Amino acid sequence: MREFAFVRPTNVEQAVELVTGDPDAAYLAGGTTLVDLMKDGVLRPRRVVDIARLPLREVIRTDHAVTVGALTTMEELAAEPVLAERAPVLREALLAGASTQLRNMATIGGNLLQRARCRYFRDPSVRACNKRSPGSGCAAVDESARMHAILGAGESCIALHASDLAVALVALDAVVHLQGTTGTRRVPLTEFYRVPGSTPERENVLEHGQLITAVEIPLPAAGTASGYLKIRDRASYEFALVSAAAVLEIRDGVIHDARMGLGGVGTIPWRAPTAESLLRGARPGTGVFRAAAASAIRDTFTVPGTAFKVALARRTIERALSTVSGGTP
Numbered sequence: 001m002r003e004f005a006f007v008r009p010t011n012v013e014q015a016v017e018l019v020t021g022d023p024d025a026a027y028l029a030g031g032t033t034l035v036d037l038m039k040d041g042v043l044r045p046r047r048v049v050d051i052a053r054l055p056l057r058e059v060i061r062t063d064h065a066v067t068v069g070a071l072t073t074m075e076e077l078a079a080e081p082v083l084a085e086r087a088p089v090l091r092e093a094l095l096a097g098a099s100t101q102l103r104n105m106a107t108i109g110g111n112l113l114q115r116a117r118c119r120y121f122r123d124p125s126v127r128a129c130n131k132r133s134p135g136s137g138c139a140a141v142d143e144s145a146r147m148h149a150i151l152g153a154g155e156s157c158i159a160l161h162a163s164d165l166a167v168a169l170v171a172l173d174a175v176v177h178l179q180g181t182t183g184t185r186r187v188p189l190t191e192f193y194r195v196p197g198s199t200p201e202r203e204n205v206l207e208h209g210q211l212i213t214a215v216e217i218p219l220p221a222a223g224t225a226s227g228y229l230k231i232r233d234r235a236s237y238e239f240a241l242v243s244a245a246a247v248l249e250i251r252d253g254v255i256h257d258a259r260m261g262l263g264g265v266g267t268i269p270w271r272a273p274t275a276e277s278l279l280r281g282a283r284p285g286t287g288v289f290r291a292a293a294a295s296a297i298r299d300t301f302t303v304p305g306t307a308f309k310v311a312l313a314r315r316t317i318e319r320a321l322s323t324v325s326g327g328t329p
C-alpha cells in the first residue's frame with residue numbers, strides 16, 4: 001500500500017470540498033470496502049478523508065418513512081423495531097448481508113457503494129478488466145466466471161452488484177440524499193446505479209466528491225407482507241448466488257400491489273417491473289408466480305459458468321413469492 005495523507009474533516013461541507021477538489025481523494029467510512037481495495041492495490045488514493053465521525057448517524061422515523069443517516073451501521077438499522085413490523089424484507093436483507101462483526105462496522109452509505117466482488121477486478125495482476133482499466137477487456141467473460149451477473153451484463157463487464165441491502169431498498173422505492181459542493185439532491189435508488197454498457201468504470205450517478213448523506217425508505221402500508229430470500233453456497237456468511245426481495249400487498253385474496261428486487265443476477269440491484277405488472281390484480285398462486293419469475297429473468301447474458309442462474313433465479317422468485325404470500329414455500 002502506498003503512502004497517503006489522512007484527514008478528518010469536522011463537517012459534511014468541508015468533507016465534500018476536500019474530496020471534490022482532489023481527484024486522488026477518497027472517502028473512508030466503515031472501511032470494509034476501501035481498506036481491502038487499498039491493501040490489494042486496486043485503489044490507490046493519495047488522500048483519505050475520514051468521515052466516520054460526521055453527524056450522519058441517526059434514524060428518523062415518521063408514520064410513512066424511515067430516514068437513515070448514511071453513517072448508520074447495518075447492525076444499528078437492523079435493530080430498529082419498525083423494520084420487523086413494517087419492512088421485514090429490509091431487516092432480513094441486512095442480517096443476511098454480512099457477519100455480525102462486519103455489520104457493526106459497515107455503514108449504510110458504504111454498503112450501497114461497495115465495489116465489485118469480481119476476483120479479476122480485485123487482482124491487479126490480471127490485465128483485462130474494463131472496470132479497473134477501461135479498454136483492457138474482461139477476463140470474466142473470456143476466462144471463467146460464476147459469481148457474476150446475467151442481467152444488465154454484456155461483453156464489457158458481467159460484475160455483480162453484491163449488496164443485499166440495496167436489493168431490498170430498490171423493492172421499497174428508497175431514495176438517496178446526495179450532497180455536493182453545489183447543493184443537495186434526492187435520487188430514487190432505482191435511478192442511482194448504472195449498468196456497465198461501454199463504461200463499466202462508472203457504477204452510479206455520483207460525481208467525484210458527491211456524498212450520500214441519507215437514505216429515505218418509505219414504509220409499506222400496514223398489512224403489507226414482505227421478505228428476503230437469499231440462496232448461497234453455504235448458510236454462513238456468503239454472497240448471494242441469487243436473491244429475491246418481495247413486497248406484496250394482498251387485499252381480499254387479490255394482489256393489490258407487488259414490488260420485487262433481485263440480487264445475485266444483476267450488474268445493478270435489479271428491479272423487476274414486468275413481474276410486478278403480472279402480479280398486480282392476480283390471485284396469488286403457482287401459475288402467476290411462475291409467469292412472473294419467467295418474465296423477470298429474460299434477455300439474459302450468460303457465460304458457461306453463469307448459465308445455471310437462469311433456472312435458479314426463476315425458482316428463487318417463485319419460492320419468495322409463495323412464502324411472502326403465505327403459500328407453501
Ligand code: SF4
Binds near residue numbers: 120121132138
Ligand atoms: Fe472487470 Fe467487470 Fe470483467 Fe470483472 S466482469 S473482469 S470487474 S470488467
